[in-house]
Amino acid sequence: MKLRALTASLFIAAGLMATPGHSYAKQDVYLPVVSKGFMHEFWQTVKMGSDSAAKELNVKTSFVGPSDETQIDQQIQLIENTLARRPNGLLIAALDANALIPSVERAHSQNIPIVTFDAGVNSDIPVSFVATNNKAAGAMAADALAQILDGKGKVAIVAHNAGTSSAINRIDGFVEQIKQQYPDIEVLSPLYSDGDPQRAMNQTMDVVRANPDLSAVYGTNEGSSMGVATAIQSQGLAGKIKVVGFDASDAIVNFVETGVMQGVIVQDAFQIGYMGMKVLHDALNGNEVEKVIDVPAVLVTDENINDEAIQKIIKPLG
Incomplete structure (x- = not known):
């Protein structure tokens, strides 16, 4: 996978959102992702996974993250901007487990379900946490x-x-x-x-x-x-x-x-993004979801790096 100089604006998909709990057309469901970043190949692969799941589910999504992984305030602002668009649910990878608690509480007060992935928050509000142990x-x-x-x-x-x-x-x-x-x-x-x-x-x-x-x-x-x-x-x-x-x-x-x-x-970055989107969609539809979903990691060395199973994790789309 090639490292691409992506900007947050490239990831943004437009769409109108319905309030959770109300009836809505499936194609109007909007489940955005606010990541810890977007420059590393890891996050690009997470995006591939969440985009793939969103396409399967016929829902709209977007993927944004701060310019680098020190910008906690910028991530908080991205979450606030996303909440202003009234999403049906929200996926978050938290740069700081405590600093993002108020944002998560604000989403909860608006009846917007939250799933965290990769890095969670110190709160019981998120319905699930999808990550490597x-x-x-x-x-x-x-x-x-x-x-x-x-x-x-x-x-x-x-x-x-x-x-x-x-x-x-x-x-x-x-x-x-x-x-x-x-x-x-x-x-x-x-x-x-x-x-x-x-x-x-x-x-x-x-x-x-x-x-x-x-x-x-x-x-x-x-x-x-x-x-x-x-x-x-x-x-x-x-x-x-x-x-x-x-x-x-x-x-x-x-x-x-x-x-x-x-x-x-x-880590299986593709599966983290894919499962995060799937779990959020399940929760939105009233299905019971596991509080923690472990996406296993593997040790890669020069001895197993060319194994088919390892290559599928490293290059999920070939």
Whole structure:
């Protein structure tokens, strides 16, 4: 999948909305998506999934996100703008689990059902949360690195956003698994790149210089992983300092294939978007939905990257 410089305006689809609970023509149903971003290939694949489900369901949708994953206020404004259009329901991936609570409460007061995906909010209002079990995925990353390191060494973490639930759980799952299972591995305090590859690259270079005995680095999302791998490659440390990351872009796949990264935890981004839209539509129609829907992640290495099942996740549309 090619990284495309998409703008939020390209994703916006027009449509009139009916109030939930009233009768409406199926084609008038509007179920928009407010994401954490749109530049990373992960979000583009999520959009493919939500668009695909919307087409199957014959409903209108749109997909917007802030210009980068630090812009919490911008995401809140996007949600407010979306609510002003009176959608029938709303899909949200929250940049901050607490900051978005008032927006979710406002939607609830307007009888607009909410489904969160990828990163939720600290509220019981959303009818469902569709995501990878990020804590389990963090533990999976810990096991992968521990096996590569033979159970000993020093590991740095370059994370994305401090306030988003996905980062919190991926870090907690990783750190807890290391502490419980691998006592000879030291984990440094997390660094936060806000998912910006340049910042993650600089942070990785700094932590390498400060820790000449560093064994490995764990990146917690696409942008962080890109920056980590770029830094390791540029310093001529590929294979010497091990890297396990999160999410698969074309560049990350290349890093795995060339040995710069020893593994990457890959979410089924297409299914996250697809299931999110399906679940929201079910809830809108009064069907019972599960409070949490786990879309499993897989560990991708140079040994399994060409497997058919893995390729379907990395390139869902071929």
